[in-house]
Amino acid sequence: MTSAADPRIDHMLEILLAFARQDFSKRAPISDSLDEVDALAAGLNMLAEELDGAVASRRELEAAYRALREAQAKLVHSGKLVAIGQLASGAAHEINNPASWVTLSHEVLSRRLSELRAVLPQTLTHDSAAAARRILQEAEAALNDAQNGMERIRDVSGDSRLFSRSDGEELEAVCLNEAVESAHRLAGPTLRAQARVDLRLETPGPGVRGNRGRLAQVVTNLLVNAAQAQRATDAELRISVSTWVDKAEAVLWVDDSGTGVPVELRERIFEPFFTTKPAGAGTGLGLSLVAEIVHRLGGTVGVGDSPLGGARFEVRLPAIQPAPSEDPARATLTDPPADRLKILIVDDEPRLLRTYALLLSEDHDVRCAPGGAQALDALAQDPRVDVVLCDLQMPGVDGVAVYQQAVKRDPSLGDRFLFSTGGGVLPRVKDFVATTRLPILEKPVRFEKLQAAIMTVGTRGRRPDLKGS
Amino acid sequence: MEILSSKSCDFELDARGFVRATMHQGTVMDKQEALENLHVTARLTGGRRMPVLVDSRGLKYQTKEAREVFVSPEASEVSTAVALFVGSPVSRMIGNFFLRQTTHRTPTRLFTDETAAIAWLLEQPR
Numbered sequence: 001m002t003s004a005a006d007p008r009i010d011h012m013l014e015i016l017l018a019f020a021r022q023d024f025s026k027r028a029p030i031s032d033s034l035d036e037v038d039a040l041a042a043g044l045n046m047l048a049e050e051l052d053g054a055v056a057s058r059r060e061l062e063a064a065y066r067a068l069r070e071a072q073a074k075l076v077h078s079g080k081l082v083a084i085g086q087l088a089s090g091a092a093h094e095i096n097n098p099a100s101w102v103t104l105s106h107e108v109l110s111r112r113l114s115e116l117r118a119v120l121p122q123t124l125t126h127d128s129a130a131a132a133r134r135i136l137q138e139a140e141a142a143l144n145d146a147q148n149g150m151e152r153i154r155d156v157s158g159d160s161r162l163f164s165r166s167d168g169e170e171l172e173a174v175c176l177n178e179a180v181e182s183a184h185r186l187a188g189p190t191l192r193a194q195a196r197v198d199l200r201l202e203t204p205g206p207g208v209r210g211n212r213g214r215l216a217q218v219v220t221n222l223l224v225n226a227a228q229a230q231r232a233t234d235a236e237l238r239i240s241v242s243t244w245v246d247k248a249e250a251v252l253w254v255d256d257s258g259t260g261v262p263v264e265l266r267e268r269i270f271e272p273f274f275t276t277k278p279a280g281a282g283t284g285l286g287l288s289l290v291a292e293i294v295h296r297l298g299g300t301v302g303v304g305d306s307p308l309g310g311a312r313f314e315v316r317l318p319a320i321q322p323a324p325s326e327d328p329a330r331a332t333l334t335d336p337p338a339d340r341l342k343i344l345i346v347d348d349e350p351r352l353l354r355t356y357a358l359l360l361s362e363d364h365d366v367r368c369a370p371g372g373a374q375a376l377d378a379l380a381q382d383p384r385v386d387v388v389l390c391d392l393q394m395p396g397v398d399g400v401a402v403y404q405q406a407v408k409r410d411p412s413l414g415d416r417f418l419f420s421t422g423g424g425v426l427p428r429v430k431d432f433v434a435t436t437r438l439p440i441l442e443k444p445v446r447f448e449k450l451q452a453a454i455m456t457v458g459t460r461g462r463r464p465d466l467k468g469s
Numbered sequence: 470m471e472i473l474s475s476k477s478c479d480f481e482l483d484a485r486g487f488v489r490a491t492m493h494q495g496t497v498m499d500k501q502e503a504l505e506n507l508h509v510t511a512r513l514t515g516g517r518r519m520p521v522l523v524d525s526r527g528l529k530y531q532t533k534e535a536r537e538v539f540v541s542p543e544a545s546e547v548s549t550a551v552a553l554f555v556g557s558p559v560s561r562m563i564g565n566f567f568l569r570q571t572t573h574r575t576p577t578r579l580f581t582d583e584t585a586a587i588a589w590l591l592e593q594p595r
Contacts, residue, residue, distance in 0.1 A: 038529075
């Protein structure tokens, strides 16, 4: 028999109350008498152990579910990015071909205007020549405006293609300033409506080892995040982006004059799905993607107070020597050679082909092929060429096939190829671009750059059988 | 008759063809104890599977981890059937909990009468 005042009963009552608080960690003592109260205590303890185990399993399941949900959201997000990238790449390809002939036609027009200016005084009366010169000046100014517009189109088209490359993980030397400028150009139109953005970029720009697309994504996400930090006042939101080198680290600051991030939330703000913004204003994924990309590159990201009054996001990455900002087709040779080069131009875009021919035939002997099959025929008929300027993405026989078949027939053509691309959308062309060491010009190409690349390829160990032929 | 002992139990081979395991008074059976008892049983039987009569009247407590050991595949490699002989209210509570809360690979039953327990054990297929 046990009395009502048995302390073991009180103990069990405490345990039951703990159960009500979902605390299953407490155990009831069992005496050596092994009586009915002890039996109840043993039963209670076994129940507590089972419940404790069930709660632990539920926590594990919840954690696994959360991880799965985060992974799924990231997959969906990156899937969208890939789709946007593919779309951008396709659009860029369509823009870059016409942009190429507009850019090169500008060069043709400039030359013709210069020629016209030179002959005017000889052919016109004094008054007429003055009027013609004024008209020429206006035409040249308009031409310069058009060229500036083309430069902008080229930059935006190139920037949008960055995101189509960001799915790859290839690391290269990248200038941090370029990533900032690309992101600013892309996000600029949206940002301008909401904020004033200042770029304070150290020159030469800090170099980092990374993926250009990924780094542009980091800056874009930080800019978009800053733009969403607007206070509920009419004051203009200010955003400042700075880059600089601190010892062995490249540093990026994105400051804003917005609401700032409370100290207690600064750790959590980089967690997936965590957002302080109102529903619909943010997915809660932007900053977590920033953290993921930066960590993968061996860097750190943090948030603090900004002198502008809002938040300062700081990204630190291991610094390397600044990357060259031009592509491998860049060359310093610009003077035409003493001998005219023999050039075969291959492009499926007839207007671009005509413009290339118009410009290059002044200094070189030019043959044109409007497609890959015609190029192979031309090379079969006369393989004596110094340069094959070949578009990569063409219907039917593409540039990769032209190169492979031509070199198979005549291996000495291997270093004669100079490719151009408006942004490869075909996987086969993309793979070739990623692995080849041959020079590739990105459309739209400036004439000086085209000329320099042609000179580099054309004068490289010039083939003896071509001399004087 | 050979008797082997673990920290919590005495084991002997009954001439009728089963193992008798008698728990010491006040035994708290945790995972380590449970594993040791399996090993001692196997040593006693020379690795043969045999029916086991467990006199658990001295049992004070059995942890969740210990219960898991007794329903593991390793335990079924040792015994063909288990008769749990209980006496004290505590051993009855633990025995009942053990029987109803877990799925057993070998036939297992609870008895308050030793003769009935032995009779049932001897009826079980070997």
